[in-house]
Amino acid sequence: MVSKGLKRLYTFLIFLFLYSPIIVLIVFSFNNSRSRGVWSGFTLKWYVELFKDEEVLKALYNTLLIAVLSSVISTIIGTFAAIGIYGMPGIRKKVILNINYLPVLNPDIVTAVSLMTLFRFLNIEFGFITMLLSHITFCIPYVILSILPKLRQMNKHLAEAAMDLGATPLYALRKVVIPEIMPGIVTGALMAFTLSVDDFVISFFNKGAGVTNLSITIFSMAKRGINPIINALSTLMFVGLLILLLIINSRSSKSISERGDII
Amino acid sequence: MKIKWTSYPYILWMVIFIVVPLALILLFSLTTGEEQGIANLKFTLDNFKRFLDPKYIDILWISVSLALKSTAITLLLGYPIAMIISREIPRKRNVMILLLVIPMWMNFLLRTYAWLTLLGKNGFINYIVTKLGFQPLNLIYNDNAVLLGMVYNFLPFMILPIYSVLTKIDKGLIEAAEDLGANKIEVFLKVIFPLSIPGIITGITMVFMPAMSTFVISRLLGGGQYLLIGNLIEQQFLWVGDWHFGSAISIIMMVFILLTMAITAKFDTDKEGGGSLW
Numbered sequence: 001m002v003s004k005g006l007k008r009l010y011t012f013l014i015f016l017f018l019y020s021p022i023i024v025l026i027v028f029s030f031n032n033s034r035s036r037g038v039w040s041g042f043t044l045k046w047y048v049e050l051f052k053d054e055e056v057l058k059a060l061y062n063t064l065l066i067a068v069l070s071s072v073i074s075t076i077i078g079t080f081a082a083i084g085i086y087g088m089p090g091i092r093k094k095v096i097l098n099i100n101y102l103p104v105l106n107p108d109i110v111t112a113v114s115l116m117t118l119f120r121f122l123n124i125e126f127g128f129i130t131m132l133l134s135h136i137t138f139c140i141p142y143v144i145l146s147i148l149p150k151l152r153q154m155n156k157h158l159a160e161a162a163m164d165l166g167a168t169p170l171y172a173l174r175k176v177v178i179p180e181i182m183p184g185i186v187t188g189a190l191m192a193f194t195l196s197v198d199d200f201v202i203s204f205f206n207k208g209a210g211v212t213n214l215s216i217t218i219f220s221m222a223k224r225g226i227n228p229i230i231n232a233l234s235t236l237m238f239v240g241l242l243i244l245l246l247i248i249n250s251r252s253s254k255s256i257s258e259r260g261d262i263i
Numbered sequence: 264m265k266i267k268w269t270s271y272p273y274i275l276w277m278v279i280f281i282v283v284p285l286a287l288i289l290l291f292s293l294t295t296g297e298e299q300g301i302a303n304l305k306f307t308l309d310n311f312k313r314f315l316d317p318k319y320i321d322i323l324w325i326s327v328s329l330a331l332k333s334t335a336i337t338l339l340l341g342y343p344i345a346m347i348i349s350r351e352i353p354r355k356r357n358v359m360i361l362l363l364v365i366p367m368w369m370n371f372l373l374r375t376y377a378w379l380t381l382l383g384k385n386g387f388i389n390y391i392v393t394k395l396g397f398q399p400l401n402l403i404y405n406d407n408a409v410l411l412g413m414v415y416n417f418l419p420f421m422i423l424p425i426y427s428v429l430t431k432i433d434k435g436l437i438e439a440a441e442d443l444g445a446n447k448i449e450v451f452l453k454v455i456f457p458l459s460i461p462g463i464i465t466g467i468t469m470v471f472m473p474a475m476s477t478f479v480i481s482r483l484l485g486g487g488q489y490l491l492i493g494n495l496i497e498q499q500f501l502w503v504g505d506w507h508f509g510s511a512i513s514i515i516m517m518v519f520i521l522l523t524m525a526i527t528a529k530f531d532t533d534k535e536g537g538g539s540l541w
Contacts (some may be wrong), residue, residue, distance in 0.1 A: 011348075017415070021374065022369060022374070025376070028380055077273050078273070081273030084269035088270070099282060100277065100281075102285070103281060108473075109516075110285075110288070114284030115284050120506070121287055133280065136276075173269075198370050205500065219479070219483075222483055226385075234373040234376065237370060238369045238373070241369070241370075
């Protein structure tokens with residue numbers, strides 16, 4: 001049928017549209033010339049230059065440090081918060097969950113600007129601490145949202161059984177509840193890590209003098225036009241995030257494989 | 264097990280870092296004076312009145328129309344592909360969805376930057392164009408480049424919710440309509456499309472909101488002079504330092520986004536009907 005060919009062509013065009021910029025970007029990270037349209041031989045010199053660039057390395061260090069710290073802290077706060085929220089009565093739970101949704105639903109720029117206003121209002125000097133605090137703030141909601149479904153799936157009577165058998169609530173929490181919701185906690189932590197690495201807007205408003213992360217560095221380089229070092233950096237970041245997200249994905253698709261969806 | 268106290272640290276955190284900051288934005292938008300001392304703030308509506316200047320109304324208009332255009336284009340491009348994918352066999356379907364999601368995993372800054380390599384004065388497209396013997400085209404730093412950047416960045420946000428609603432449609436309904444004599448177009452208009460509306464609404468909000476508030480796409484693909492409402496907020500907070508006016512613009516932007524959400528939600532008759540990625 002004609003329509004079948006048409007469908008194939010349309011699908012092909014959409015995927016071409018989605019992938020061509022990324023492919024061109026990656027291919028040109030191996031291009032031996034600064035003038036970007038022309039291919040003039042394979043090279044790894046941009047990757048070498050990338051690792052000599054002190055600004056980039058410092059930004060990379062900040063990005064990873066903030067990502068590790070914010071994912072650990074937001075996972076701890078978020079896990080306890082999720083357990084507490086789960087045990088709350090209806091209306092209070094609703095109110096808290098709705099406030100928890102605000103950073104997810106609000107445009108990034110509003111979250112960014114409101115946090116910036118808060119720090120300025122409290123006279124906190126902009127720098128590493130403000131960036132870390134804002135990252136934790138936008139990560140916790142996602143951690144909670146990935147743990148709550150696990151709490152709902154959990155057999156309600158498990159913890160009660162443990163306590164009937166003489167466990168204190170804290171002991172039951174540690175030995176029964178936490179192991180039960182562990183997959184959600186790990187997914188939440190990984191998600192917080194990727195969100196933190198990936199964030200630009202919120203970091204951009206809450207950065208301080210001399211403290212930047214990778215996406216801010218990329219933005220300021222990209223404003224000046226095309227730079228093969230960014231291509232090399234993007235390629236590495238893309239591959240890195242791809243691997244990380246494949247791990248998250250295989251974790252979550254294992255748990256929902258019976259539904260057959262992937263995201 | 265009911266343990267409530269474990270959430271108290273987060274409730275405190277939430278109040279300090281979510282509720283208070285938003286309240287501060289609202290407060291600043293309605294006042295003038297030094298930011299540091301609440302006692303010195305004076306109530307005023309001047310920040311909002313200032314926005315009525317044609318200069319700013321123009322910026323709002325460009326932002327809204329670009330956001331609406333990109334929403335419409337992503338819907339037109341995305342609906343057919345969502346439908347094509349939803350009709351594939353499950354294994355092929357999953358691969359296609361994965362392929363759709365992978366570009367989203369790339370930082371949106373880099374996805375936008377990638378278009379610089381393609382569209383720029385010495386970019387890849389102009390390289391081909393000049394090789395073919397034509398004059399280089401002016402592809403970047405204009406409205407269309409910004410629009411393209413938005414469509415490119417947000418297209419998956421439109422496809423995914425529509426796709427997830429389409430796969431959940433009861434096949435029996437379609438067969439019933441066909442048995443009762445409906446042709447393909449009628450089946451689409453009377454059965455498939457109405458049932459997919461919740462997905463469309465989620466898609467619209469997920470595209471319109473980031474398109475309306477972006478300042479990165481407009482900055483990178485529109486050039487330094489290009490102003491959208493997001494750029495205006497950035498400018499006020501980071502460069503001009505007028506926090507009161509910046510807060511007022513943020514409030515105006517949020518109102519516009521909430522209005523669109525409210526309007527689109529009106530069409531959503533079936534609130535429980537899935538399709539939401541949230």
